[in-house]
Amino acid sequence: MDKKNKIKPDVLSKTLAGLVFGYLIALALVGLFAWHGYQGISGEHKVQFNMWMITPIWMLTFSFSYLFQSGKKAILTLFSVSVVLHFILYISKASIS
Amino acid sequence: MKVRGDILRLYQFLHTWSGITTGMLLFIAFFAGALTMFKEPLAHWVKPMHHQSEVSIEQMQSQLDQVLNEQANAKNQIVVNLDANNNHQPHFTWYPDAKGRTLNLEQQAIYGVIDDNSQLQITYSAPTAFSELVDALHRTGGIPGTNDHGYFGVTIMGLVSIAYFLAIVSGVIVLLPTLVKSLFALRTNKGKSRFWLDSHNILGVTSLPFHIVICFTAIVFAFHDDMYDSMKAAIYGDQPMFQRAKPTQTYPLEQLKSISELKDIALSINPNAQVLDMTFRNLTKPNASVMMSVYDETQTMHGAIADHLIVHPYTGKIQFSSIKPGEGGIWKRIVATFFAAHFGSFGGPYIRWIYFALGLAGAFLFYSGNLLWLEKRKTKPTTSEPNPTQSRSWNNLAKLNIGVCLGAIAGIATCMALSKWLLLFFDNINRDYLTLYYVVFMGAVISAFVWGTYKASKGLLMYSGLLCLSIPITSVLAWLFPSMGMVAPEVLSYYWVDAVVLLFAVVFIRQARKLKQPE
Numbered sequence: 003m004d005k006k007n008k009i010k011p012d013v014l015s016k017t018l019a020g021l022v023f024g025y026l027i028a029l030a031l032v033g034l035f036a037w038h039g040y041q042g043i044s045g046e047h048k049v050q051f052n053m054w055m056i057t058p059i060w061m062l063t064f065s066f067s068y069l070f071q072s073g074k075k076a077i078l079t080l081f082s083v084s085v086v087l088h089f090i091l092y093i094s095k096a097s098i099s
Numbered sequence: 100m101k102v103r104g105d106i107l108r109l110y111q112f113l114h115t116w117s118g119i120t121t122g123m124l125l126f127i128a129f130f131a132g133a134l135t136m137f138k139e140p141l142a143h144w145v146k147p148m149h150h151q152s153e154v155s156i157e158q159m160q161s162q163l164d165q166v167l168n169e170q171a172n173a174k175n176q177i178v179v180n181l182d183a184n185n186n187h188q189p190h191f192t193w194y195p196d197a198k199g200r201t202l203n204l205e206q207q208a209i210y211g212v213i214d215d216n217s218q219l220q221i222t223y224s225a226p227t228a229f230s231e232l233v234d235a236l237h238r239t240g241g242i243p244g245t246n247d248h249g250y251f252g253v254t255i256m257g258l259v260s261i262a263y264f265l266a267i268v269s270g271v272i273v274l275l276p277t278l279v280k281s282l283f284a285l286r287t288n289k290g291k292s293r294f295w296l297d298s299h300n301i302l303g304v305t306s307l308p309f310h311i312v313i314c315f316t317a318i319v320f321a322f323h324d325d326m327y328d329s330m331k332a333a334i335y336g337d338q339p340m341f342q343r344a345k346p347t348q349t350y351p352l353e354q355l356k357s358i359s360e361l362k363d364i365a366l367s368i369n370p371n372a373q374v375l376d377m378t379f380r381n382l383t384k385p386n387a388s389v390m391m392s393v394y395d396e397t398q399t400m401h402g403a404i405a406d407h408l409i410v411h412p413y414t415g416k417i418q419f420s421s422i423k424p425g426e427g428g429i430w431k432r433i434v435a436t437f438f439a440a441h442f443g444s445f446g447g448p449y450i451r452w453i454y455f456a457l458g459l460a461g462a463f464l465f466y467s468g469n470l471l472w473l474e475k476r477k478t479k480p481t482t483s484e485p486n487p488t489q490s491r492s493w494n495n496l497a498k499l500n501i502g503v504c505l506g507a508i509a510g511i512a513t514c515m516a517l518s519k520w521l522l523l524f525f526d527n528i529n530r531d532y533l534t535l536y537y538v539v540f541m542g543a544v545i546s547a548f549v550w551g552t553y554k555a556s557k558g559l560l561m562y563s564g565l566l567c568l569s570i571p572i573t574s575v576l577a578w579l580f581p582s583m584g585m586v587a588p589e590v591l592s593y594y595w596v597d598a599v600v601l602l603f604a605v606v607f608i609r610q611a612r613k614l615k616q617p618e
Binding site: 008009011013021025029030032033036037043044045046047048049050051052053054056057058061062064065066068069088091095 | 323335434
């Protein structure tokens with residue numbers, strides 16, 4: 003394995019990226035499911051289920067954010083993904099309501 | 100399975116640090132959590148309310164009507180106990196001033212018991228909060244204080260659980276390369292550190308699903324309010340999240356549905372269920388409700404003991420049900436599964452015992468993790484330096500580990516051992532529990548720093564062991580000398596409490612005696 007491919011620890015920045023953007027990604031994915039998933043936005047008692055789904059997505063994103071090659075890459079990638087997902091959520095919400 | 104070296108090293112680092120920073124709080128949470136599996140028997144074991152006679156539902160009804168007519172506060176909240184097997188709880192419980200679900204140490208309760216002559220006997224007493232205290236320790240790790248979400252410690256434990264999730268994932272990744280080869284090899288002949296590592300790995304992997312579930316649910320319990328807030332902002336917007344039209348109508352007390360009518364509503368949803376109790380609330384207000392605890396051990400249940408069914412006590416309209424999927428019930432059922440998975444409220448008493456064992460094993464997992472850290476960083480003796488001095492961080496962690504872990508055990512043991520004795524002299528001992536626990540806990544931590552790890556752990560183990568031993572001895576004394584007025588074991592669940600505590604005593608005393616002075 004050459005030195006270039008080796009992942010840098012960058013524990014602090016990766017932790018931050020995973021916690022903050024991981025949460026935003028989870029929130030957007032749950033939002034997409036809330037609006038477009040089974041029974042849609044007004045599904046009875048679906049709110050509680052949706053809330054529960056944030057944590058597993060958030061935690062998995064967080065704990066695997068250390069696999070990025072560097073902290074900078076983790077921040078950039080996770081940030082971009084969360085922006086794109088929230089944008090899709092925003093557009094799709096507007097098209098329904 | 101092959102994992103790249105750099106990934107392995109990074110996750111090894113994460114596992115060590117997320118584990119070492121949270122291990123002690125998780126130890127307290129798991130030890131106390133294991134005990135909360137038997138919260139009900141523990142509560143009654145400390146201070147039971149006996150009634151021997153079988154009471155018919157008609158008798159209950161006429162007494163309930165009378166209490167509601169005569170006692171103004173009972174209309175705010177009254178619990179009716181319908182569990183025929185549970186004859187160490189009063190038939191009716193209500194409060195002079197109804198408060199919400201927090202640990203209220205000054206609270207007085209009013210108990211109503213129907214005696215053999217069908218007369219209602221009323222007593223005023225403080226409900227003993229020992230099992231509530233253990234539950235609070237479980238949820239807060241013993242960190243005192245409250246904030247606007249409730250216990251401050253719950254928020255801290257939520258953050259701890261996030262690190263705990265990372266510890267779980269990184270632990271699994273670190274184990275992947277050797278998973279098949281050496282997982283179930285408990286090497287007893289390769290030195291202390293190998294032995295601790297092997298038992299840590301076996302415990303960790305075999306109880307992995309349990310730890311994932313506990314961790315995931317604990318994070319939700321700690322942060323659900325914040326999550327709902329952010330969902331409101333990002334997802335729902337103007338969409339109502341919880342539709343609830345505010346009720347306006349009040350009803351006269353005469354139109355209150357009878358106990359058997361309410362019971363039939365529950366049985367119409369699940370004919371195999373058993374209604375354990377009914378809690379009537381706000382009977383004179385528009386938001387009147389009755390909550391039934393509905394028990395069916397073949398189901399995964401939403402609450403710690405049973406499912407909840409909330410009905411309007413005058414119209415009989417169902418307001419909330421976690422029992423069976425109706426319209427949209429699939430979501431509620433799935434959520435109920437998460438709750439049941441945390442509380443162990445499925446599959447009856449067997450699962451409770453398994454959760455009890457898993458909780459204790461979890462506590463041991465964190466303890467062994469800390470020991471591993473210590474063993475690994477210990478400066479080894481060499482020929483030139485047979486007694487090397489350990490680094491300051493090493494010394495501090497070693498002492499803190501002993502003080503905190505054994506201190507929590509010693510604190511709980513002290514409260515439990517003194518319960519029945521203190522009740523001889525005082526009616527309300529709930530304040531004493533908090534004082535006792537924190538005095539013993541802080542004393543344990545201080546003694547670890549003053550005496551060092553060896554002397555402190557030997558002393559604390561012996562102390563906890565002897566206190567645990569005194570508990571069944573107290574029960575025997577109470578049984579031999581009933582004139583002392585102490586609570587003697589009468590119901591099967593009390594014998595179980597004493598038996599388990601006796602087992603703890605044996606383990607603690609044995610460990611204390613086995614402990615050898617380090618070279």
